[in-house]
Amino acid sequence: MFILICLCSWSLAVQSSEEVTYADPTFCKRKAQKSLPDAILQNILVSVVLEDGCTAILRLALTCPKFKQIVNQEDFQKEAHFRWLDSVVNWKRHSESHIQEYRKPYTISRCSRLQCCQLYKDCGAGYQGNGQQGVLLGFYSSDDHPGYCSWDCYTDDGGWED
Numbered sequence: 001m002f003i004l005i006c007l008c009s010w011s012l013a014v015q016s017s018e019e020v021t022y023a024d025p026t027f028c029k030r031k032a033q034k035s036l037p038d039a040i041l042q043n044i045l046v047s048v049v050l051e052d053g054c055t056a057i058l059r060l061a062l063t064c065p066k067f068k069q070i071v072n073q074e075d076f077q078k079e080a081h082f083r084w085l086d087s088v089v090n091w092k093r094h095s096e097s098h099i100q101e102y103r104k105p106y107t108i109s110r111c112s113r114l115q116c117c118q119l120y121k122d123c124g125a126g127y128q129g130n131g132q133q134g135v136l137l138g139f140y141s142s143d144d145h146p147g148y149c150s151w152d153c154y155t156d157d158g159g160w161e162d
Contacts, residue, residue, distance in 0.1 A: 054131035
């Protein structure tokens, strides 16, 4: 996949997740009046996230202010999440109640453990993955450590005592 995007003050050529090259900044300044509309750019960036997974959101946000503005929007993150979810689940095979319960967006939460307090992607019960199109890590019928970023934080904080 080859994408050429001219925005901000840099021209970014993306060939894969490992290979990113930057062109002369003056090139973009000359072409700034002909930048892509936000809707088209958002669609391209969602495709990048589906190709590389959720970690691409951070890389895109660090690329330029325009990308950061787009990927930080809740609509962008929901679209990327639901397009990933639709790529790993055939919803036609499931009941309406199953769809209502499990076809939902994730939230960004802070770990309840005082020593940790880091932000994490809270998917709750349901389908979980890394955001890469077609890649499903598993289905969880319950959230075994609600409010915590990991099983370790949950148990260290006194959860799951016999």
